[in-house]
Amino acid sequence: MPIKVPDHLPAKEVLARENIFVMDESVAYHQDIRPLRIAILNLMPTKETTETQLLRLIGNTPLQLEAVLLHPKTHTSKNTSAEHLASFYKTFDDIKDEKYDGMIITGAPVEHLPFEEVNYWEELKEIMDWTVDNVTSTFHICWGAQAGLYHHFGIPKHPLPEKMFGVFAHGVAKPNTPLLRGFDEVFYAPQSRHTEVLREDVANAPGLDILSESEEAGVYIAASKDGKQIFVTGHAEYDPQSLKWEYDRDKAKGLRINVPKNYFPNDDPTKFPMSTWRAHGNLLFSNWLNYYVYQATPYELGKAKPHSNR
Ligand SMILES: CC(=O)SCCNC(=O)CCNC(=O)[C@H](O)C(C)(C)COP(=O)(O)OP(=O)(O)OC[C@H]1O[C@@H](n2cnc3c(N)ncnc32)[C@H](O)[C@@H]1OP(=O)(O)O
Numbered sequence: 001m002p003i004k005v006p007d008h009l010p011a012k013e014v015l016a017r018e019n020i021f022v023m024d025e026s027v028a029y030h031q032d033i034r035p036l037r038i039a040i041l042n043l044m045p046t047k048e049t050t051e052t053q054l055l056r057l058i059g060n061t062p063l064q065l066e067a068v069l070l071h072p073k074t075h076t077s078k079n080t081s082a083e084h085l086a087s088f089y090k091t092f093d094d095i096k097d098e099k100y101d102g103m104i105i106t107g108a109p110v111e112h113l114p115f116e117e118v119n120y121w122e123e124l125k126e127i128m129d130w131t132v133d134n135v136t137s138t139f140h141i142c143w144g145a146q147a148g149l150y151h152h153f154g155i156p157k158h159p160l161p162e163k164m165f166g167v168f169a170h171g172v173a174k175p176n177t178p179l180l181r182g183f184d185e186v187f188y189a190p191q192s193r194h195t196e197v198l199r200e201d202v203a204n205a206p207g208l209d210i211l212s213e214s215e216e217a218g219v220y221i222a223a224s225k226d227g228k229q230i231f232v233t234g235h236a237e238y239d240p241q242s243l244k245w246e247y248d249r250d251k252a253k254g255l256r257i258n259v260p261k262n263y264f265p266n267d268d269p270t271k272f273p274m275s276t277w278r279a280h281g282n283l284l285f286s287n288w289l290n291y292y293v294y295q296a297t298p299y300e301l302g303k304a305k306p307h308s309n310r
């Protein structure tokens with residue numbers, strides 16, 4: 001089944017080569033099935049890369065989806081052209097009177113700043129408040145997850161002595177959770193962050209469950225008990241080369257950067273990196289779309305359907 005994206009979005013060509021059925025938004029669906037409406041709030045500077053990564057994952061299901069890309073209007077992007085944003089993106093003002101089945105809030109390279117110093121923080125708070133009544137389930141990634149945990153649950157982030165960088169073994173902490181359906185007991189996922197949330201803060205927050213964690217990398221997935229908010233501290237969406245690209249970038253800048261763990265053979269950065277998380281990434285996003293979006297959302301968006309307890 002197709003995923004609809006803005007007409008002529010560059011990601012379309014890449015995904016078409018991977019046999020993902022992508023349609024321009026101007027083309028009509030042939031079937032009388034309401035497509036799921038997914039908003040992606042893209043806070044990454046490398047917007048085109050992230051668009052492709054996320055559309056690849058959410059496009060790989062038998063569900064019909066319509067993806068709407070959003071950027072914060074209170075931030076002027078240095079790394080993404082104004083033309084790209086004008087052609088393919090909307091802002092919160094354009095969509096705030098609408099309802100969405102799902103929303104993804106991406107990571108952002110602003111971990112070193114207190115939340116309040118991020119220049120789109122006020123706008124992001126407004127968007128996160130809006131998701132509560134207007135989005136069936138919101139999937140927060142990395143800094144987006146830290147922002148959501150802080151805003152909705154008052155959980156702070158803390159700097160790490162060394163970047164949590166590499167591909168780490170994670171385990172299932174709450175078996176029989178739909179989001180984890182089909183997960184192996186131990187699975188691998190990339191982490192790439194300079195900050196963390198403390199396990200005890202998440203465990204003690206009323207209304208939150210820890211679904212997956214790692215001995216080395218800490219909490220990986222937490223979710224509100226009603227499934228409306230999912231917080232993922234790693235990057236299941238990353239491409240095989242993403243960590244290498246970040247490592248090379250920081251080395252070239254002369255920054256002190258540790259070699260990503262368990263990624264290059266023998267942790268030797270001159271070797272070609274191994275990708276060991278893509279099956280997990282696909283399953284995580286398809287479980288979210290199936291159980292927390294498709295099965296939880298009302299057919300007529302805006303008409304209440306009680307969210308099933310999880
Ligand atoms: C922890 C996580 O969530 S992981 C996600 C973060 N990882 C990534 O984004 C990986 C890709 N990013 C990068 O490689 C780098 O950010 C680069 C190469 C694109 C740019 O790096 P630099 O030149 O050092 O920094 P630059 O001054 O361009 O700012 C980088 C970004 O930081 C963000 N930023 C910095 N300061 C602020 C601020 N006060 N408020 C809001 N955003 C800010 C912006 O997103 C900015 O990029 P944008 O304007 O294109 O959106």
Ligand SMILES: N[C@@H](CCO)C(=O)O
Pocket residue numbers: 108109110111192193194246
């Ligand atoms: N994943 C990020 C961490 C910085 O916030 C990067 O290396 O770009």
